Amino acid sequence: MDRRRGNIVVSRRAVLEETRAEQRSGLIMNLKEGQIIDGVVKNITDYGAFVDLGGIDGLLHVTDMSYKRVNHPSEVIAIGDTVRVQIIRINQDTQRISLGMKQLESDPWDGVAAKYPVGAKLRGTVTNITEYGAFVELEAGIEGLVHVSEMSWTKKNVHPGKIVSTSQEVDVMVLEVDSDKRRISLGLKQAQQNPWEAFAEKHPVGSTVEGEVKNATEFGLFIGLDGDVDGMVHMSDIAWGISGEDALALHRKGEQVSAVVLDVDVEKERISLGMKQLEKGAPAAGGVASSGSLRRGEVVTVTVLEVRDGGLEVQAGEDGATGFIKRSDLGRDRDEQRPDRFQVGQKLDAMVTGFDRSKKPNFSVKARQMAEEKEAVEQYGSSDAGASLGDILGAALKARS
Template sequence: MATAANPTRDDFAALLDEALGQGDGFEGRVVTGTVTAIENDMAIIDVGLKSEGRVPLREFAAPGAKAELSVGDKVEVFVDRVENVHGEAMLSRDRARREAAWDKLEVEFTAGNRVDGVIFSRVKGGFTVDLDGAVAFLPGSQVDIRPVRDVTPLMGMPQPFQILKMDRRRGNIVVSRRAVLEETRAEQRTGLIQSLAEGQIIDGVVKNITDYGAFVDLGGIDGLLHVTDLSYKRVNHPSEMINIGDTVKVQIIRINKDTQRISLGMKQLESDPWEGAEAKYPIGAKFSGRVTNITEYGAFVELEAGIEGLVHVSEMSWTKKNVHPGKIVSTSQEVDVVILEVDADKRRISLGLKQAQQNPWEAFAEQHPVGSTVEGEVKNATEFGLFIGLDGDVDGMVHMSDIAWGVSGEDALNLHHKGETVSAQVLDVDVEKERISLGIKQLERGGVSAATGGASGGLNKNAIVTVTVMAVTDGGLEVQAGDDGAIGFIKRSDLGRDRDEQRPERFQVGQKFDAMVSGFDRSKKPTFSIKAMQLAEEKQAVQQYGSSDSGASLGDILGAALNKAREER
């Protein structure tokens, strides 16, 4: 039987197992130990095992700080191994803090709470954050609400973070400082919005300027000052009136508490120029203004600061139709306009530019009454007449029936060409329809006279008329139809059918004889022909008095025809 003084083999085995297995429950756990000594930047810690462990002092300090540790302090460490090759316990303060931190962070992450941490280094794509032992990743985009160029002031400073993602198995934690700032700012915005009211006047600082307006800081919350609310006058860009950093006085126009958007205005602090606009700008009154903008449909003219009117393209010019307004006026040009319509409710004024000038058709009618003579250039020829450019930048029309006596249609139109300067008589002026009727033939003698048939209507081609010799030349005769008719010409070759008759010297000034109207030259003067008349009479005589079997000679036929013609006259 074995005694305490003499243990058996089984007792020795039990004692050995007890001694060797005393650390089975320690490995992989966080335990509390006592600092027994500090040697060469190492802390000697007793955790109740048969051997002590060594832990670097730096593991007991925050990043960049000095460890404050003394002999006898109680500390928590992680038991990595009970004994290493040197017979010492493998302990870690970092692992202990990390495990404790992970336990705490998992609780805070589940609850959605913020956690405190310190940014301590820069890595690719962001920064590393010490969360009281656990290392987290802070992406660069999550540092602040707006991009931050220099993060140095934020490093080493304890501050709150929001955990976005955790994976303990992989040791991965992602945090955000921006989420905390946005949440804090939202709380501040909500509180500030509650203290603001529509219509309130408040000072703010211009933070940013865009094409459509400016953002104004109202002390923790931004409001939008739209470009249309800067001033009653036209503002093309906000920078014309304000600059970044300016302190401005604004009025709160609208507050949307759901979206937390605030609309601001500056012009609302000024008197509205549209009040009493109808009285200030009566219809028909003439004012001076400055062209501020030109569009395809018209031009805007500023009558005073804050009041603009539109000159529609149809009211730009009396004579320039279907042209771009930019060809009539230019930006910043001072112009005179007439008030056509005022709608103060819609803030619209219709203006007329042409009404500020005299109607050119009225001016023409005053300066050129019906019956007067005008001169102008042929601008265009149409199928019904000629358009003549006149004084005052207006056109008059000569109907083809008023171009020349006895000629109409295309023959009349061909008497003139584009660019030719002609004289004409004013026949009618219709101011309302903006029409001027002219006549060219009315300036020529021989239109309606007793010598040419009275009311039968002037000289007609192929008509037989009595002419008087006015002058004898080598090329022919200058003759006048009737006593006071049109003056024309008979070429030498038209003085007779036979060559012996084609001698101008056989005629005398003042001599009268019959001739046929053979046509009109480019100046619409008639041309006459004795030869054409003789041939026509001969042809008619043969038809009436002669035949192939009558036996009468040509002389007999012509003699009978001439005798009958003399009797009829």
């Protein structure tokens, strides 16, 4: 009111707002949490929809529309639709009303642990893909997460989107169920056969395989094999008669090669291969497996297959396992440790001292000599306290003859 000028400002809007506030308060007083009521959809947003309850609006959030995944409210309702909703919450201070539709449906998570036991194989649909995995819908309202680490046996550190796609149907295995947190952990790779097990069944030790050189490292070659797995050829198993470094230089990435299976470790996901075993005149590939008949500490007769600067490549028996005698194991004395004093085809006795990662035996002439001397001392040393080592060994040899 401006008395000096005789002006009065009035507002119809203020009266209407006051009237609406009184009506809203009166309507809210007649509503209760948990009440089921019909309403009309007035507006739709990305996060939900506003529903007219007869003079007062309530918010139906997208997460309360359905137990199944809803990407946008327009997938479920449209403006002008009459919907039945339940009043979830009423804020008397702000006069805001929260509504829900899924609360009127049966909860699919009831009894989910019994319905989806651990170890069960199921078929579902990929609904969403993230950097850490993919969500798979098992039924309406029930989704499980396939973590990126459980997606593939062979594809490590790969984005899930390169393994599966949205709407794709996939076979999965239930790994864990947490009903309280409404979480199901699924495995994609567990629903498929372990490729290392499949390879071992199809290609037993001693069989020949072909593949492409995927990578060359300082210690060997990685070969791509059936089932999207890789096998490794150690540098010492590439070729006869040359050093491992020179053998590595003979092959390039992308080259097709043949190799023999030396060992398959399913648990460690490793396949050991050998290429030199396929060379003409090399020991039979099947001889690799015969190392299982050798025992640590056993003395056997071996045949020299190759003379190297670092020692001798030898073979036990006629068709037995191939192994190596290091230069330092050729004898106790320095003069005996010269590989060039041996010739290919020469036979000698050596002791099995162990096995390398490919289960190939390691032999030692030195260990055999020391074991024989110890045995001789134990048998003959006590009979003559003044006897020399030569006397003791002579007595041992005489007794054996």
